Amino acid sequence: MHRRILVPGVLASATLLLAIPASAASPSPGAPGIGDPYYPAYGNGGYDVTHYDLRLKYQPATDELAGTATLLVRAEQDLSRFNLDFLLDVSEVRVNGVKASFSTSGEHELRITPKQALPKGAEFTVVVRYRGVPSQQKAYGFTSWHRTPDGGVAANEPEAAWWWFPSNDHPLDKATYDVSVQVPDGTQAISNGTLQSTSSQAGWTRYNWRSDKPQATYLATLAVGRFDITTGTTESGIPILNAYSKDLGEYAGAARASLERTGEVADWLTGYFGPYPYNALGGYVPGTDTGYALETQTRPFYSPRQFANGSNVSVVVHELAHQWYGNLVSVAAWKDIWINEGFARYAQWLWSEHEGEGTAQELAHHVYASHPADDPFWKVKPGDPGPENQFHGAVYDRGALALQALRNEVGDEVFFALLKGWPAKYAHGNATVADFRRYAEELSGKPLAALFDTWLYEPSKPSESAARSASLTPKRQPSAPPKSWKKIAATNNIHTGRH
Incomplete structure (x- = not known):
């Protein structure tokens, strides 16, 4: 839930060998970008990572990180060379156990040339040995590594992996993870999934974490510090498993009062979205000075500032909703961000109904009425907001408004069948806004293109007649916003201040 900047990049063009059968084509380099229209240099082409094994050692006092990353990979073309997204200093790369040559290019590319070309369909291993000080590394003018008084945290969107492990950094390439981190005794290492084991020797403790379901790279997280x-x-x-920095001070009580309801909220969400998709759950609040939260898989990251005005379970609802919408089903391209954020915000509206603090319909009325036609809010198209507006408040609030319009159009029975059926249909995969529209039309039996265009794609406020058609014009304007609005609005800063 998050704010991004426009990042430059050049997408390498592909050569089409129409006259030569694919099997006879000469090996060629994988593309230096996966093809995302918002972030052309993010991710890479030519291969698919199936598993990351990260063995790390981190010194909180100096912010020094040393690691050996082993990637299990499948070639998707005849590869002469391929890239990984990474920023730290690399000392050695091996492909299938044999030393490979490597160099850096662009802002965040590690370019690897194996001794022998890799045929399409081949499964191979890549081992990268590296070290560095993550907080000293920047790309495109920003960092996704957060230094804390007692350690450091990797958490950001759409990019965070570059600062702590080499990867194919795009949601299209999900993988499973083993993350093993050695830290000084008295310090803990928190990551995704389940804690498999811990062991101590010579003043160091090793934490071994496992994520056994496919996970996008930006959803992988690492937090080192002193936690309760x-x-x-x-x-x-x-x-x-919830973790709270020992340095939270005045935020500690409100943070605990919010996160300790994680299990209750997750169980409640299963009634709308289907079975919880993973074997671990929780959250963590490190001693950062950032202002946002992030749906890192199974264990969301929360800034202490989320709780500056007291407990806020609504932000927990938002991040846990992402475990289905964003994590289980991920965007096919970053322009599809509404699939993540519109639905997580709508989950907050449903929680408001559950708590008796305002219905989703009342919240939709408030959003529509509180933004006049000349408000820049309506210029942002949630269905394709552009990289500069990817985490704009309109993607969340206007995005949720679109869902209420859809609910009113198809009826509760079909709408809630959609909410539960969508994560099951695309489980552990990727999908687009267009995919969701087609699915909604399939389940409802109604043409919905006009509704989606009006509420997701028109850069203007939908007309009064469109609002009446979607049952979003109240008979009388309420004198005050729904009771839940203050808490929901307080979570808006989870989307800002990323860079």
């Missing part, structure tokens, strides 16, 4: 940790289980039996 609580554990438990949901009613459905999912283990919960």
